[in-house]
Amino acid sequence: MALQSEGIVLRVYSDFVEVRTEDGVRWRCKLLGKLKRRRRRTTLIAAGDRVRIRVVDAEKHEGLIVAIAPRQRALSRRRPGTLTPVEDVILANPDEIMVVFAAAEPEPNLFLLDRFLVAAEASEIPAFIVINKIDLTGEDRARAIFGFYEPIGYPLYYVSAKEGTGIDTLRRHLKNHITVVAGPSGAGKSSLINRIQPGLNLRVGELMRVGKGKHTTRWAQLYPLDQGGFIADTPGLRELGLWDVRPQELSDYFPEIRALSPQCRFSDCTHINEPGCAVRAAWERGEIHPHRWASYQQLFQEAVQVQEQGFWNQDADGSG
Numbered sequence: 382m383a384l385q386s387e388g389i390v391l392r393v394y395s396d397f398v399e400v401r402t403e404d405g406v407r408w409r410c411k412l413l414g415k416l417k418r419r420r421r422r423t424t425l426i427a428a429g430d431r432v433r434i435r436v437v438d439a440e441k442h443e444g445l446i447v448a449i450a451p452r453q454r455a456l457s458r459r460r461p462g463t464l465t466p467v468e469d470v471i472l473a474n475p476d477e478i479m480v481v482f483a484a485a486e487p488e489p490n491l492f493l494l495d496r497f498l499v500a501a502e503a504s505e506i507p508a509f510i511v512i513n514k515i516d517l518t519g520e521d522r523a524r525a526i527f528g529f530y531e532p533i534g535y536p537l538y539y540v541s542a543k544e545g546t547g548i549d550t551l552r553r554h555l556k557n558h559i560t561v562v563a564g565p566s567g568a569g570k571s572s573l574i575n576r577i578q579p580g581l582n583l584r585v586g587e588l589m590r591v592g593k594g595k596h597t598t599r600w601a602q603l604y605p606l607d608q609g610g611f612i613a614d615t616p617g618l619r620e621l622g623l624w625d626v627r628p629q630e631l632s633d634y635f636p637e638i639r640a641l642s643p644q645c646r647f648s649d650c651t652h653i654n655e656p657g658c659a660v661r662a663a664w665e666r667g668e669i670h671p672h673r674w675a676s677y678q679q680l681f682q683e684a685v686q687v688q689e690q691g692f693w694n695q696d697a698d699g700s701g
């Protein structure tokens with residue numbers, strides 16, 4: 382092969398980066414020192430990043446990453462425990478997010494589901510929802526719980542990783558995309574991926590750690606799909622931090638609220654207590670689902686708190 386080649390990062394582990402070039406070959410790469418000095422308030426390199434590598438040893442498949450392409454988008458979380466916000470990139474350049482929830486075991490937490498959807502909207506990554514474990518409830522009961530997300534615009538799939546129900550339909554949706562799988566721990570993300578791409582043997586029923594120490598942290602890893610495309614498992618993020626969502630923009634991340642807000646009297650209406658609010662009027666007419674409305678209010682308060690903390694922390698860091 383040529384001395385330089387383009388590829389995609391499959392995973393980052395300790396000091397190495399695994400890169401897959403377009404011919405399907407995997408390379409164990411180091412990062413050119415110069416690239417490490419690029420200081421950004423974000424992750425230097427993550428799964429999904431497109432890179433250029435220089436071949437160091439063609440037989441051992443060893444390379445050096447000499448360039449990282451600018452990210453088109455990223456799925457991120459706020460790094461916990463830092464004064465100024467730092468972006469932890471879970472996956473670079475995903476085409477879409479597959480949010481997996483269980484119909485039962487664990488009991489569905491719809492506030493958490495909205496949190497994942499808002500994070501997807503804020504990252505401008507299209508989301509769809511997969512309800513797993515319908516073998517436990519039946520499809521009808523699952524539809525009764527989650528069905529109202531469909532008219533909002535989120536495609537819904539009802540599946541069972543255990544029994545194989547709905548997997549073929551889901552596979553067709555995934556073809557040729559880079560899909561990141563997100564959802565609470567125990568929803569069956571790893572089980573589903575194993576069903577979709579037999580032979581991967583991802584560990585099931587074992588908590589993936591989102592540890593503090595460098596070496597216990599497990600970020601996303603991309604798996605190539607036989608049919609074309611990639612899928613990435615992520616640790617079950619119980620608390621997906623809202624990255625950089627300001628209260629004033631939260632309504633942009635609820636599609637059914639976003640659609641109505643141009644009709645509000647004030648263009649910067651937050652729909653909390655302003656007069657002439659078209660969103661609250663629609664809610665009073667029963668046109669916005671009560672759960673989504675409660676979720677919006679809760680996330681709004683949270684975003685206000687984050688903004689206030691950020692304001693007070695500006696000085697402490699000295700970089701404000």
Ligand SMILES: Nc1nc2c(ncn2[C@@H]2O[C@H](COP(=O)(O)OP(=O)(O)OP(=O)(O)O)[C@@H](O)[C@H]2O)c(=O)[nH]1
Pocket residue numbers: 513514515516517540541542543544564565566567568569570571572573584585586587588589615616617618
């Ligand atoms: N009944 C039933 N159980 C399932 C199904 N899919 C997964 N499970 C079980 O649910 C448990 C959790 O599955 P995992 O695939 O490990 O869940 P996960 O979402 O990857 O969890 P984390 O890696 O911790 O985020 C395991 O005991 C699975 O056997 C399903 O379709 N039906």
Ligand SMILES: [Mg+2]
Pocket residue numbers: 570571572584585586589614
């Ligand atoms: Mg898992």
Ligand SMILES: [Zn+2]
Pocket residue numbers: 642645646650651652653655657658659660661
């Ligand atoms: Zn309004």
